[in-house]
Amino acid sequence: MSTTLVTGIGELATGDPALGDGSALGLLSDAAVVVDGDHVAWVGPARLAPDADHRRDLGGRAVVPGFVDSHSHLVFAGDRAAEFAARMSGTPYDGGGIATSVAATRAATDEELRGLLAARVAEMRAQGTTTVEVKSGYGLTVEDEARALRLAREVTAETTFLGAHVVPAEYADRREDYVALVTGPMLQACAPHARWVDVFCEPHSAHAFTADEAREVLLAGRAAGLELRVHGNQLGHGPGVQLAVELGAASVDHCTYLTDADVDALAGSATVATLLPGVEFSTRSPWPDGRRLLDTGVSVALATDCNPGTCYSSSVPFMLALAVREMGLTPAEALHAATAGSAKALRRNDIGRVTVGSRADLTVLDAPSYLHLVYRPGVPLARALDLG
Numbered sequence: 001m002s003t004t005l006v007t008g009i010g011e012l013a014t015g016d017p018a019l020g021d022g023s024a025l026g027l028l029s030d031a032a033v034v035v036d037g038d039h040v041a042w043v044g045p046a047r048l049a050p051d052a053d054h055r056r057d058l059g060g061r062a063v064v065p066g067f068v069d070s071h072s073h074l075v076f077a078g079d080r081a082a083e084f085a086a087r088m089s090g091t092p093y094d095g096g097g098i099a100t101s102v103a104a105t106r107a108a109t110d111e112e113l114r115g116l117l118a119a120r121v122a123e124m125r126a127q128g129t130t131t132v133e134v135k136s137g138y139g140l141t142v143e144d145e146a147r148a149l150r151l152a153r154e155v156t157a158e159t160t161f162l163g164a165h166v167v168p169a170e171y172a173d174r175r176e177d178y179v180a181l182v183t184g185p186m187l188q189a190c191a192p193h194a195r196w197v198d199v200f201c202e203p204h205s206a207h208a209f210t211a212d213e214a215r216e217v218l219l220a221g222r223a224a225g226l227e228l229r230v231h232g233n234q235l236g237h238g239p240g241v242q243l244a245v246e247l248g249a250a251s252v253d254h255c256t257y258l259t260d261a262d263v264d265a266l267a268g269s270a271t272v273a274t275l276l277p278g279v280e281f282s283t284r285s286p287w288p289d290g291r292r293l294l295d296t297g298v299s300v301a302l303a304t305d306c307n308p309g310t311c312y313s314s315s316v317p318f319m320l321a322l323a324v325r326e327m328g329l330t331p332a333e334a335l336h337a338a339t340a341g342s343a344k345a346l347r348r349n350d351i352g353r354v355t356v357g358s359r360a361d362l363t364v365l366d367a368p369s370y371l372h373l374v375y376r377p378g379v380p381l382a383r384a385l386d387l388g
């Protein structure tokens with residue numbers, strides 16, 4: 001395996017407080033990194049760098065850990081631009097539009113879905129994302145959910161079974177039969193292709209799942225060897241956060257509406273609160289108080305939730321800008337949340353940082369500092385560094 005010395009890094013966010021300036025981002029200036037195959041072999045000041053087989057000079061640009069997008073729904077066909085436009089004029093989001101994406105996704109061929117998925121992953125990489133979690137949830141039959149996860153597995157190890165996304169129309173007056181399908185044959189067909197199980201736990205939507213239904217789905221997933229994540233507290237106050245904490249889920253995502261008790265429960269737990277500011281943006285929802293979560297000691301992650309309904313954006317830099325402008329995070333906290341924070345939400349310690357032994361997932365910025373990610377919103381500064 002050959003080694004590459006990456007030099008000319010004006011500012012490196014290592015993600016390790018022991019390196020660099022002692023902050024959570026572990027900032028080093030005039031840094032270098034040695035990459036050996038797919039992992040980092042050395043990090044430090046450029047003047048101390050060892051030799052390597054190849055060299056790459058970044059000309060003073062900043063480098064940050066590749067973004068970890070720990071929440072996305074990339075396996076879908078069609079779009080819902082008209083639904084978005086209606087929302088901007090006041091129509092509230094209730095999850096009912098998911099049925100439109102389910103119909104389009106079921107009608108698509110494997111090749112069509114594979115092409116759409118590959119294009120979306122490439123779009124993310126071009127914006128600096130090097131790890132993405134991908135959920136099923138637009139199939140909602142045994143075959144269509146298993147197909148979505150098989151295709152997702154072709155692009156990422158972080159695949160999530162979300163058969164409990166909504167109750168399909170054909171089961172509307174026999175919900176218990178759909179929960180039985182999800183926890184039985186569908187789970188059996190999907191578990192081999194999934195690492196995680198997730199559920200849309202939301203009493204404010206007739207389409208989503210109650211706390212009891214969600215618990216049943218999560219426990220069945222755990223019994224099948226899957227780890228837990230939850231969509232919770234998106235449309236109003238509800239049981240999602242408490243359920244996620246009670247069951248030791250790795251992450252509860254959205255957290256748009258939190259009570260004091262929810263914040264306290266998260267603060268004393270191993271469950272990460274994943275904020276998805278693109279959803280508040282695209283659904284005209286209130287902004288969660290990210291500042292309060294951090295000040296209370298909650299672990300926070302940031303992700304896109306890229307999906308055709310509530311946020312059709314694959315841009316982590318856009319999420320950073322929203323988190324800083326609207327949720328009270330500093331630029332450093334936002335970057336930390338979208339790297340180390342979302343790595344924690346995936347229970348991974350080999351990504352979200354640039355330290356010896358971590359994966360060589362480097363994102364380079366056409367800028368001298370990570371601050372520009374937020375300072376220059378909408379400007380395509382970030383891209384995953386290709387050393388191949």
Ligand SMILES: N=CN[C@@H](CCC(=O)O)C(=O)O
Pocket residue numbers: 073095097098101200231234279305307308309310311
């Ligand atoms: N809320 C549930 N699921 C997705 C939206 C899916 C859709 O509307 O297509 C979310 O994370 O926001």
Ligand SMILES: [Zn+2]
Pocket residue numbers: 071072073231305307
């Ligand atoms: Zn989601």
